[in-house]
Amino acid sequence: MRKIFPVLTVVAAIFAFWYAAVPFMNVKETLTGLERAGAVVVPDNPIERRDASSFGLVLNNSFAIPATYAQERPRLPAPHQVAQDLWKTTVMKKVTSKRSLVYHGWITLSATLLGFAIGTGAGIILAVGIVHSRAMDMSVMPWAIASQTIPILAIAPMIIVVLNSIGIQGLVPKAIISAYLSFFPVVVGMVKGLRAPDAMQMDLLKTYNASDNQGFWKLRLPASMPYLFASLKIGVAAALVGAIVAELPAGGARGLGGRMLTGSYYGQMVQIWSALVFAAVLAASLVLLIGLAQRRALKRMGLT
Amino acid sequence: MTLVILAFVIWVAMWALNTRLANGPRANSRPIQLLVPAIFGLTILVVWELLVHGLNVPLVILPAPSHVVATFFNEIPTLWLDFQQTFIKGALSGYVIGCGAAFATAILVDRYDFLKRGLLPVGNFVAALPIVGTAPILVMWFGFDWQSKAAVVVVMVFFPMLVNTVAGLQETTSMQRDLMRTYGAGYWPSLTKLRLPAAMPFIFNGLKISTTLALIGAIVAEFFGSPTMGMGFRISTSVGQLALDMVWAEIVVAALAGSAFYGVVAMTEKTVTFWHPSQRK
Amino acid sequence: MVPNANSSVISAKALDLTFQTADAPVHALKDVSLDIAQGDFVSFIGPSGCGKTTFLRCIAGLETPTGGTLTVNGMTADEARRARAYGYVFQAAGLYPWRTIAGNIKLPLEIMGYSKADQNDRVARVLDLVELSDFGAKFPWQLSGGMQQRASIARALAFDADILLMDEPFGALDEIVRDHLNEQLLALWTRTNKTIAFVTHSIPEAVYLSTKIVVMSPRPGRITDVIDSPLPKERPLDIRDTPEFIEIAHRVREGLRAGHEDD
Structure with a gap:
């Protein structure tokens, strides 16, 4: 209770702020609509209203406040509008429907998971190579580290279009971008992990005359697990972002990224917010799942 | 075909050379440590160039490095304009505002335990979310110009910076805090003389993470709408026109800007936290 | 008011301290009474x-x-x-790595609002006192453990508090360095006439340094013996081989053993 209470307070404060902001964000459009429907609004001139401050408009037209929470196309949807839309597009729609968020979420999620698996696998293999070969270490590692300072995401549209032009479409191009984004954090984290055993532990194995292979399986690999899981969490979040951004130039309006893009084209704020919340829940669940796996694995290894 | 074979031969030769250098007697010297990755990078470029010519890879799939370099130098005025729009106006201003706001919030959060216990879990949660997704919303609120890009950057860098700074401010030992108490030092002296200096490594960690996020945020936000310039705008329109040499030229700019930005922050860190075990010579 | 030689500077009467922990209260101190006079080394x-x-x-x-x-x-x-009546020396030097040795000694002076010129004078004086004059511009991590601890003593001396509280200040140092610092500390005490309260778990260190040795035992934490040392104020290191020294050490050891018997 002592832990939950402050968190709940902060969350409640965020929602309170959100609700408080809705009238000010939506007042202009609301007044235009009400005026058209015959209500008397102050000032009654749309141009004057455009230049007036939202604060004054809300004060002078307090009767319009309830209406600001029920706009068809609000600038800032109220939380309950987003919740309603989420309910409508997840539970109430068949998952095969083009208007179901579950359908779009799955499209994004499948690309994320495939990419994440590829990226992680390749990352671990490269890390093992780097730890075993000095030449590889010195050649590749500086580039792997430097690449983390570069906005790799910027090449997403290009990869999509290039792969498209050679006939690869759908899941695979997005998965490649996801893989690419999760790859580098895993390489860097895993190399760090495989190098985690200190000199004394390595010397102990030397006194047993253990082979390199034995050293890897019995010492380096177990020691790397905490590092691996830490980078998996970063990697999966990056993979999801990659999949979403990869959906932007595809233009097919499929996936969560596609929902955001079409929402932005047609001014459907509620749709963007639902997609955003859905993506957030997805990201949080993925990180949580890896956290659970981490706890179980480390517990079995006696590391926690 | 000969070019492909040549590429293969160069690759093998590079690898043999790097293996010798890396296992040689002077492998730990500074020049060798710089030389080996440089050889590797250069070989990648040469092999790329040879393969593109040897296999006649069309421009719309992969331009040769020489082609990209030529485009880069021919298009410098455009690239410079895009750089100013995206990096200086969008990323940099958002970075300064976002990191500054996060820093101020962190000081406030740190002072009140209730806020700390409430905001930190929320901040950690938000830091893991796909925040780029707010880009379409912010573009709609703040318009197509750089203000909306800066807003996206602010949202993106805020939470990582907040979480790092708060963690840093807690990074003092009980002995260090007791020492301040024996001097009867109040809140402000403890903050400025002990907790802020001790937090610097963490603060810089947040600042470094934020450099990359800022650039990503500014570029991706342009995919949702921008004036007719900017790195993200140029990338998406050039992709549409299949002008991949221009896309690659923008990527070169992004890579240079990203690593230079990171480098500047890392250099500042070195001078500020010279005392930290990881920075001592 | 300057306290005269036999007035007590620190006075505890029937002191109790109980920590509330999850399973049972811990009696850290029970019925502790003690008077420490001006100029004592306890x-x-x-x-x-x-x-x-x-x-x-x-x-x-x-x-x-x-x-x-x-x-x-x-x-x-x-x-x-709050009146900054004492300087405190911890088990570890605890110098701030981002400040030079001189900067570390200035830290309390800055907090207490001394003028810049006064700060510099005082730093020079206490650095001289602990024989670190040449190291003011160095950073703590460039110095040995013993030198760091000397710097932390200088830091505690800088603002001229009459009382010096030291919590196992030499516990982490090796024997040779420790002997040297003990000698220096005694010399410093003689020169400055401060009141020093010194926590240690080394019998020779306690006997060598103190005018008064307080033997304590655990569960509950209490005083079992207070020994007034008959040793002279001038104490060369080889005083530790004299019969008087050995006798006091013996009494301390007996006191410690007695405290253990009623476990």
Whole structure:
């Protein structure tokens, strides 16, 4: 209770702020609509209203406040509008429907998971190579580290279009971008992990005359697990972002990224917010799942 | 075909050379440590160039490095304009505002335990979310110009910076805090003389993470709408026109800007936290 | 008011301190009464958990006793802390790595609002006192452990508090360095005539340094013996081989053993 209470307070404060902001964000459009429907609004001139401050408009037209929470196309949807839309597009729609968020979420999620698996696998293999070969270490590692300072995401549209032009479409191009984004954090984290055993532990194995292979399986690999899981969490979040951004130039309006893009084209704020919340829940669940796996694995290894 | 074979031969030769250098007697010297990755990078470029010519890879799939370099130098005025729009106006201003706001919030959060216990879990949660997704919303609120890009950057860098700074401010030992108490030092002296200096490594960690996020945020936000310039705008329109040499030229700019930005922050860190075990010579 | 030679600077009467932990209350201090006079060098010795450090922290106002009275310079411990009545030396030097040695010594002076010129004078003076004059511009991590601890003593001396509270300051140092620092500390005490309360778990160190040795024992933390040392104020290192020294050491050891028997 002592832990939950402050968190709940902060969350409640965020929602309170959100609700408080809705009238000010939506007042202009609301007044235009009400005026058209015959209500008397102050000032009654749309141009004057455009230049007036939202604060004054809300004060002078307090009767319009309830209406600001029920706009068809609000600038800032109220939380309950987003919740309603989420309910409508997840539970109430068949998952095969083009208007179901579950359908779009799955499209994004499948690309994320495939990419994440590829990226992680390749990352671990490269890390093992780097730890075993000095030449590889010195050649590749500086580039792997430097690449983390570069906005790799910027090449997403290009990869999509290039792969498209050679006939690869759908899941695979997005998965490649996801893989690419999760790859580098895993390489860097895993190399760090495989190098985690200190000199004394390595010397102990030397006194047993253990082979390199034995050293890897019995010492380096177990020691790397905490590092691996830490980078998996970063990697999966990056993979999801990659999949979403990869959906932007595809233009097919499929996936969560596609929902955001079409929402932005047609001014459907509620749709963007639902997609955003859905993506957030997805990201949080993925990180949580890896956290659970981490706890179980480390517990079995006696590391926690 | 000969070019492909040549590429293969160069690759093998590079690898043999790097293996010798890396296992040689002077492998730990500074020049060798710089030389080996440089050889590797250069070989990648040469092999790329040879393969593109040897296999006649069309421009719309992969331009040769020489082609990209030529485009880069021919298009410098455009690239410079895009750089100013995206990096200086969008990323940099958002970075300064976002990191500054996060820093101020962190000081406030740190002072009140209730806020700390409430905001930190929320901040950690938000830091893991796909925040780029707010880009379409912010573009709609703040318009197509750089203000909306800066807003996206602010949202993106805020939470990582907040979480790092708060963690840093807690990074003092009980002995260090007791020492301040024996001097009867109040809140402000403890903050400025002990907790802020001790937090610097963490603060810089947040600042470094934020450099990359800022650039990503500014570029991706342009995919949702921008004036007719900017790195993200140029990338998406050039992709549409299949002008991949221009896309690659923008990527070169992004890579240079990203690593230079990171480098500047890392250099500042070195001078500020010279005392930290990881920075001592 | 300057206290005269036999007035007590620190006075504890029936001091109790109980920590509430999850399973059972811990009696860190029980019925501790002690008077420390101006110019005394008092050592607290005992096994871990006997409350010697806790008592020192009470004097410093870092812990609040749950019963009894405690005055420092005639004030409560917390008032004395605010009045900056003492300098405190911890087990580790705890110097800030981002400040030079001189900068570290300036730290309390800055907090207490001394003028810039005064700060520099004082730094020079205490650096001289601990024989670190040539190292003011160095950073702590460039110095040996013994030198770091000397710097931390200088830091505690810089603002001229009459009382010096030291919590196992030499515990982490090796024997040779420790002997040297003990000698220096005695010389410093003779010169400055400060009142020193010193926590240690080394019998020779306690006997060599102190005018008064307080033997403590655990569960509950309490004083089992107070020994007034007959040794002269001038103490060369080889005083440790004299019969008087060995006799006091013997009595301390007996006191420690007695404390253990009723476990």
